[in-house]
Amino acid sequence: FQGYLDHEQFNQLEELQDDANPNFVEEVVTLYYRDSARLVHSIEQALEKSPIDFNKLDSYMHQFRGSSSSIGAKKVKAECSLFREYCRAGNGEGCMRTFQQVKKEYTALRKKLETFFQLARQAGPVDRARRPK
């Protein structure tokens, strides 16, 4: 997980988890998946258009970056920032290249998180085990 997640931020989420919301972290992450999947899709579509609407792209990426950072997705966030640089420069090529990177990091992150939750479920306390799978 090293490098993928900003532990400080992720810790914040973990700390928010309590008896009232035992699955908080997973819920948040699930929400993030959903939302980010939507954004990724929108970005891809926007990139395919011609001419590219950089403003829209920038706006999508801003959102994506924001939610990624809120769960502590460090690498994804970094790639997003880079992407936005290209956007602002109006560099379509750069955007596309960077976006590939973004997607790569994003996928990797998801995998890691999946593993994380699996482990947490197994190793976690009883209540965790009760989590609906």
Next chain:
Amino acid sequence: MNPSNGKGSVSTSSRVSWKSNEAAPVADQFPVGLRVMVVDDDPTCLMILEKMLRTCKYEVKRCSRAEEALSILRGNSNGYDIVISDVHMPDMDGFKLLEHVGLEMDLPVIMMSADDSKSVVMKGVTHGACDYLIKPVRIEALKNIWQHVVRKRKNEWKEVDQQSGSADDGQQPKYSEDGDYSSSVNEGNWRNSKRRKDDDEDGEDRDDTSTLKKPRVVWSVELHQQFVGAVNQLGIDKAVPKKILELMNVPGLTRENVASHLQKYRLYLRRLSGVSPHQNNLGNSFMNPQDPGYGPLSTLNGIDLQTLAATGQLPAQSLATLQAAGLGRAVVAAKSRIPIPVVDQRNLFSFENPKLSFGDTQQPPQHLNNGGTQINMLHGIPTNMQPKQLVNLQHQGNSLPTVQNVQSVQSGSLLMQMTDQPPLRGQQPMGNYNSISQSSPMMNLSSSYPLSNIQAKSGFPEDLTSEMKGSTPGFMPSYDIFNELNHQQKSHDWELQNVGLTFNATQQANNSIDVLGTSIAASHHSGFSSSSQGSGLTRNASTVHANNNNNAISVGQHRMNVNNFYPDNNSVRVKLEPPLFPEQFGQDDLMSALLRQQQGQGGIGPAENDFDFDGYSIDNIPV
């Protein structure tokens, strides 16, 4: 509540009362239970924020869309203590939301964004955000947001409490800095002075934070008129709080008060220039197009008043403003749209204390509610005040400030009448604003609002306050109303009303009344129109008429007919009899100033007089 609060004793009593007034029982365990509204289009962030806030033991309401948030806030004006909003949102720019909330509800707003570039943060500052958080937001940052609520309340409280004669300068203790920071962008010296006062004022604001009473300065129509007049005189660019304060010459008013008001006003102006002012659509809803004769004004008055009355929220002031507005109409004829940050005004009083809210034109009725509470304070003073508020709300667009001022003071009381609620004395049926004459009505306005406070401060003749004691200087409210009226132009009605009130003593108003008359004519005179003029400004029942005869007649025709216009007495008591206005009474000056302003004369000259209630015998107020 204690009308006496206004006098300056606000601190304790108000504080306590504030607590009780506040719907939320937060005060006791503050900041536990702080009611937060969080707006963000990012569901992930929203979820995390909500959880964090709940962990801080706050009450949270989340929205993913700004429009939704605004409508919730408007529908429940007193339901939230603070708003946290994202900057980048698809349906509305975060800064726009910030402005709206600041002007309409006057709640502290915190901006947040993943964007930490200096320009964006600066934008937050200039738009009036009380804080800016960088995403990802940490829970530690959220733990302290309650400080903004306290700060804001204290500032307002301080303002109201200024009467103690604290120099306007830097009255505000340190905390004001934050709250007003955005406004101080333009006024650096103002900020400094605030800091200076820090030490001095500490004692005063020492309210227990828990109460967070905010004795806000109620920007009555009149007061606002004065303010606008001063601003116009100085030129919007050169209008610095210090100078404005000097021009206004309202004892008890501090520079802080002016500064924060100015800030709001600026935002309001900006908004107007950028956005088509919704012309107090709110007002429309409120105001029934009652005033066939007068046109817009009447509606304003009628609606507002009624609404106000209904809500009981609007302090008389609003009525006053409405009236003023109405007057303004007459004077200006074209709605001197002095972009009065009516909205703010309303917020002012919508807040827990009966603040003098002047012309919050934009305020949705909700605010009125707030105001209503305050007004209730006036006991006896019928909700007259409220209608005013409504008016104010409506009039947002109206920039009747000028008119209002004059009238407001007087009309304040009159306006008050407007509220359906039983007239101040409880005697008069709303139907007729006779109650207005109760004199208390006028005053009532003030009573309910912190007018008293303000009055004291603003230099309202203490007498007035004293007189009004029962009634609470309703003038202030009128002010608000005027503002509203201004927007609506309908306000004219009210203006007349206000005038009427003041006129009891003097008929001089005749002149001014003319102006008012036109505008106010629309206003429902319900109680007042005592008839003489027909204008309904029953001010003291007869005094007005006599004096106003000259004017009243002219005016009366316009507005005073109000009786007719306003379907329900409740709504528009405002009947201002034209002759009532101004010149003679201190109010007159205001009025004339207002009128003048409206007419483009520029400036409220005699603003000073406004507070001069001495001129009138309150008793005269037409009962």
